[in-house]
Amino acid sequence: xxxxxxxxxxxxxxxxxxxxxxxxxxSFAKNDHEHGHDESNHNEEExxxxxxxxxxxxxxESATTxxxxxxxxxxxxxxxxxxxxxxxxxxLTGKIILDQDRAYDIKARFxxxxxxxxxxxxxxxxxxxxxxxxxxxxxxxxxxxxxxRSGIVLKRNTNIGNVAGDESIFTIxxxxxxxxxxxxxxxxxxxxxxxxxxxxxxxxxGTKDQGKIxxxxxxxxxxxxxxxxxxxxxxxxxxxxxxMSVEGKVKILxxxxxxxxxxxxxxxxxxxxxxxxxxxxxKYEARHxxxxxxxxxxxxxxxxxxxxxxxVSHGSFIIKADILKSTAEHSH
Numbered sequence: 431x432x433x434x435x436x437x438x439x440x441x442x443x444x445x446x447x448x449x450x451x452x453x454x455x456x457s458f459a460k461n462d463h464e465h466g467h468d469e470s471n472h473n474e475e476e477x478x479x480x481x482x483x484x485x486x487x488x489x490x491e492s493a494t495t496x497x498x499x500x501x502x503x504x505x506x507x508x509x510x511x512x513x514x515x516x517x518x519x520x521x522l523t524g525k526i527i528l529d530q531d532r533a534y535d536i537k538a539r540f541x542x543x544x545x546x547x548x549x550x551x552x553x554x555x556x557x558x559x560x561x562x563x564x565x566x567x568x569x570x571x572x573x574x575x576x577x578x579r580s581g582i583v584l585k586r587n588t589n590i591g592n593v594a595g596d597e598s599i600f601t602i603x604x605x606x607x608x609x610x611x612x613x614x615x616x617x618x619x620x621x622x623x624x625x626x627x628x629x630x631x632x633x634x635x636g637t638k639d640q641g642k643i644x645x646x647x648x649x650x651x652x653x654x655x656x657x658x659x660x661x662x663x664x665x666x667x668x669x670x671x672x673x674m675s676v677e678g679k680v681k682i683l684x685x686x687x688x689x690x691x692x693x694x695x696x697x698x699x700x701x702x703x704x705x706x707x708x709x710x711x712x713k714y715e716a717r718h719x720x721x722x723x724x725x726x727x728x729x730x731x732x733x734x735x736x737x738x739x740x741x742v743s744h745g746s747f748i749i750k751a752d753i754l755k756s757t758a759e760h761s762h
Contacts, residue, residue: 492699493715494752501712501745508708509743511735514690517725518683519629520621522659524612526674529662532604534578538594540566551586555602564594577602605672608665610641612678613656621682622646628661629679629726637669643680679726687722687730692743696721696729697750705735706742706749714742714749 496506546563549555555577562575577600585601588594610630614622624643631638645660661678663670695705704716722730735741742749 492753493709493713494749494756495713496749496752497712504745504748506745506748507743508740509692509695511689511691511731511737511739511741513686513688513737514728514730516685516687516690516723516728516730517681518685518723519679519725520618520682522612522614522618522622522628522678522680524610524676524678526663526670526672526676527609527611528584528603528605528672529607529609532579532581532607533584534581534602535598536561536575536578536600536602537596537598538562538564538575539573540564540568541593541595542566544588544590544592544594544599545572547586547588547590549583549586549600551583553583554581555583556580561600562588562594575599579604581605605668606664606666608663608670608672610661610663610670610676610678612659612661613651613654614646614659615654615656619657622657622659622680627681629681630661630663630676631679633675633677639663639670681725685723689731689735689737690724690728691731691735691741693724693727693729695741695743695746697746699750699753704750705731706746707735708740708742716749716753717741 496504542564544562545565548560548562555561557577557580559577560574561577561583563572564575565572579602581602581604583600584603585598587597588599610628612628622643624646626643627640628643629638629640641661641663643659644662647658647660650657691705697704697706699716702718703721705719706714707717709715717734719734720732722732724730
């Protein structure tokens with residue numbers, strides 16, 4: 431009996447010893463599992479926080495803040511996205527010439543000897559002003575050659591002692607209006623019509639104005655096969671000089687688009703086309719946009735901008751520079 435009790439006591443002690451070693455291992459495994467779960471949750475939360483921080487950083491890196499006063503001093507101007515008429519154009523080349531309705535070749539009324547010349551080349555003259563005095567070969571009397579209109583002496587083809595005959599001795603022109611003479615090639619002839627608006631600009635200094643095609647000559651040049659189109663330009667400030675080379679953008683087709691912006695608003699950042707939208711009183715945010723057709727001044731915005739939103743129409747390069755500067759500082 432004592433032997434059986436001893437065996438039972440030994441079994442109980444053995445079971446308890448085994449339990450002591452097994453139980454903690456089970457407990458640790460459970461704790462490890464729970465800890466792993468916590469770490470997983472913790473990592474997920476950290477990733478979410480990182481994503482949120484990155485999103486905020488991206489927003490910060492694509493925007494800048496400039497006070498209204500600083501923006502005004504920098505020449506930043508704000509426009510509003512709205513419907514606009516876009517013109518399809520075609521380009522022509524040509525030059526500035528005299529308005530042939532305001533240019534006068536002046537001849538002597540009677541052949542004779544030039545006794546006096548009263549004006550110089552480039553001089554301004556008034557209507558009725560004496561240009562020269564000639565002695566008639568027939569009557570030997572002196573008579574005056576007068577200017578038929580006010581203008582500028584562009585040519586003086588005589589001097590004292592010369593014989594005045596059938597040739598022009600003076601050319602007087604009124605330069606308050608001039609013509610832009612354009613050569614229209616056969617491929618463009620069907621698109622060019624009288625009355626169309628043309629933006630005329632010089633190729634050298636960027637002088638620019640707008641006029642309408644007032645005349646298309648009915649004949650073509652035998653060598654170039656071009657037809658001449660004439661645009662009349664006001665020239666009271668003498669910015670257009672006969673002989674200047676010019677380019678003409680003829681508006682041949684117009685299209686109404688729901689949203690358009692000034693072309694000066696468009697910038698590129700990291701290969702993306704952007705417009706800077708004004709948020710509040712002093713924040714400017716880069717907005718990715720998709721563009722459509724445009725002309726010299728406006729361009730259609732297909733995606734990325736809503737009608738009525740305010741954007742930087744002039745001085746967008748200043749906003750771009752400020753954002754890139756902030757990005758560079760942030761990266762360091």
